Amino acid sequence: MDDLITWINSNSSLGILLAIGVLSMLESLAFVGILVPGIAILATLSWFAGQQALSLPFMLLSGFIGAVIGDWLSYLLGRYASHWISTLPIIKRHPNWLTEGQRFFARYGGRSIFLGRFVGPIRAVIPFVAGSCAMPPQRFLVFNLLSAACWAPVSLLPAYWLGQQAEELQMTWNIWLQLIALLMFVAVLFQAAHHQLEPGNWLYRYLHPFAEHPHRQLRTRLFATSMLATLLACIGVRLYWALPSWEHSTFERMQSLPEHLLPTITLSTLPGDGLFLALGSLSTALLLWFYRHRSAALCFAGTVAATMAINTLLKLLFDWPRPAIGQQLYESASFPSGHAAGAAALLAGWAVLMAHKYEARTKRRIYLATFALIAPVALSRVLLGVHWPLDVVAGSTVGLFFAALLRWQMDQEGNYTQPTAFRYWLGAGIVLLSLGYALWRLPSAISFYAG
Template identity: 25%
Template sequence: MTDFIDPVLTFIAENPSLAGLICFLAAMGEALFIIGLFVPTTVVLVGAGTLIGLGKLDPMPLFIWTTLGATAGDAISYWIGYAFKDKIKSMWPLRNYAHMIESGEEFFKRHGGKSVFIGRFVPGVKSVVPGIAGMAGMNFTRYTFVNVTSALAWTIAHIGPGIIAGSALGAIGQISGRLALVLGALLLVIFLIVLLGRWLILIILPLFPNTHSAIVGWFARREDRASQWIARNFDPAHPRSAGMLASALLLLICVPSFFWLVGEVAPGEPMVRADIAILNLFDSLRTPVGDKIMVFMTSLGDGVVVSGVTIGVAAYLFARKAWRRGIGFVIAMAGTAVFVPLFKLLLHRSRPMELYAGADAYSFPSGHATLNAVLFGICAVLIAHDLSRWAKASIFTVFATYVITIGFSRIYLGAHWMSDVLAGLFFGTAMVAAFAFVFGPIHNEKIGRTTLAGIVALTLTAVGGWHLYGNFDKALLTYQPRTNTEVYTVTGWQETGWQSLPARRVELNGDREEPLVIQYSGTLNQFAEFAAKDGWQLPPKWSLTTASGFVEGETPPDSLPILPRSQNGRQPDLVLIKKDPDSHKSGRWVLRLWPSRYEILQSGALHPLYLGSVVHEDILRPMGEFSGPRTDRHVPGASDNPATLIPGAVTHTRADGTEVVLAISPDETAGPSKTETPKANSRGR
């Protein structure tokens, strides 16, 4: 996986001025009037700070560029407000965000000139306050002073955390680059989910300001009881209609998504192959330190911890005489606890590893993901009830991060397939939405939000700490990586075993791609040496120089880097290219060898078995200005498969007519790949 990250880091490191320009544009874009809602500045600046922490960028130029961008953006917004005044409220599409302009005006009235400084750090108003200052006619000299000083502080606040994160990832990377990649992937997943939620609330919904009223009006004109009930409860004038509408939409999305996944995990479906590929990907990224982190998180999601927090929350609700919410909470948790094992018994889907007994031995859906989503989702609903939307967003972000991390740990540890966790999150979210829909409108049951949050935190800490203290070492053994290697003798492999190996490459999304026409056992160096005799060579590495070849119309085929491809979640261990011998053609052959879970017992030693594809890429040159590789042949001829160059290679024909070459390295001095013979495993990876 580092093959994907290193080119990006190298590109930025070689172009610091370009990185500064990107930060300038991002900082300016977020400060522009209303437009700033659409600009993902946080990910850009935190990412830039991370690269500084990793030692890839010089901090001072980036700091200057970002500060200038923030200053310029606010200055432009001030000018827009100064030039157009109140006309802004009636201009399209700004009129769809009138509520935000009104919030900015209230903020400016309350804080005066210092709102320019404060507002830069307040979500929801930071993209409108400079324009409001212009509309109010704030003195430009005074505004400029506040603008520059706030831009300095804002830059530090955004780049600083990235520098800390980059330094931490760099330190972790010194221990293990794979661990740093896993943690980075987790943070990316959480960030994207939070970002999508933010865009939905701030950007998408305001674009349809009259849709809510139109739908409610349609139901109000109907005379049946159901329509009248919907019209009353979803009336925009109703103080809780927006929350009920959001809950109803979540139900309409999550319930069908759950049952769609049920159909997608049937044998032979692409989702099943995608699950295996993703499991292999995480297997390749596992490290001892990463295992400890993920076991810690997955243990916090165990049944004993969930039960402890459930009892604590239920006891508090009943003690406060919040009878309906308390009963609803207990019904939701008990119903989920019954539903999960019953559905597992109904579906009978095997886990990636043998873990539990009884109904829990089955996999779909993930009990950890489902129960924790319901428990902490309902807690978030109760704590965030009747708060401002930004307070709600913050609370749901914290709880969602916790639940997603637990689900992530189940996939990383191989305890569940990815689809199991997704199904659990969908069902859990649907249960939370149903709870919010039914019990959200209740306003006569007073609950201390701070007290409830404290009970959740204290119970989780006490029960989780006790559970971890007594079971952490045992859990580490339970979730330790499983060996799933199958061993063939040379004869068994060449006679019949080759037919049981994958015939086609499997993408991460489960799609079957080009045929795997090579099965090779031995050292990669020796394979490359034999292939070199027929013109095969290593491709150029990714860099600014090689990447620029894609935008030049005269780039030779052997000067373009290779686009990455995975096989069942694994990255290739060897990539070779061969330019077309005919100078009138503009193409190349590309060979990739991926590691497999098979090994060949040869001369008393175990040798890894690699699976390979050989495809032909034609270099397209539209308008003579670009060079783009396009795969036009997925199956090579006999003379184009370099495995045939190895002495003793054997060719077999599959049922679909494709030929696969079996080859063994003649170098029998290569050491064994493992010190002991692993047990065969039947999970089909």
């Protein structure tokens, strides 16, 4: 570790970014990742990158590219050199490396590329196994891009964030523990309720009079009802208590983050930008239209459009003032948050398309992963000082309500089926659109929110 610190201190910022890329590649490279403690070294490098205030987008891009290259090389080795590699002495001494990877791949198929990226030693074996099993390269590439895009922030951001201003974070640890606990509670509650609504479980049996007709879609109806009830509760608070003391206190406590976190927070808010919503909904609708799902294409575009229309109408009705910073940056009203509403509708709409026709367990995983993407968008609006906490809660419920209506409409169409290629193209399109938009928009967005 002392040698690593000396090396970092004597080299440029470019050296740190290159080292992150190389180690990300080695962490994913066939069998090498098992032997190299890549995660520990990457965490150290990310901490130094945060301490030296290196560019966050470039750090994430470096990790992303390295991870993609590592998996792709492993795939090529498995496809063209699996027989030779399996005869190597180190592989013969550890046959469980391949057997566990083959078992994991046989169980999850293409999804194992994504899931394996986050599972210890399996990470360095699954791409090799996929290549040896002659998985189509186009299909592998889509999973490779998706998994790397999710892996890079998860693996690099925490250490980078801590390295920026660790001493200043001590002032705000309490509010963050509370927020994390709240988000975990919501996720666990959704997981438990979704599971209990499967046939045979007690909640399903209790609600059997409503569930005996399949077209009633119990889960979707309950979720939409809960979102509508939450929105009405937020409206009730605004009408009768205006700005409660607890909401004002929470807002103030969330404003004491270090300025170094502005790029990260700004990056989190970009999925709610109007242009991103337009590009995302239009491109998805065109893809659905190309696959002859014209009704679904119109419904998807209508989901985002209706969300923003209702959100705008509520803004005009309540005309609730933004916090001081928000009034300097925006002329529109505060309640509800348009960014939170739009991002929730678009991201949840994508999740509905991805999860359609899958079994309940897979759907839960997709929905929970989407929740982990929607929550930062909502939180970023409060952290940037442009919305009150209740604004983002109300906005998110509006978007999720219309996403539930999209799910209901798709289930109503019994003949709606998705070819496997649709999900691959949709996933790849989401990743490329998100990366391209972030690289293009982030610098100007940082300047905008910095005031």
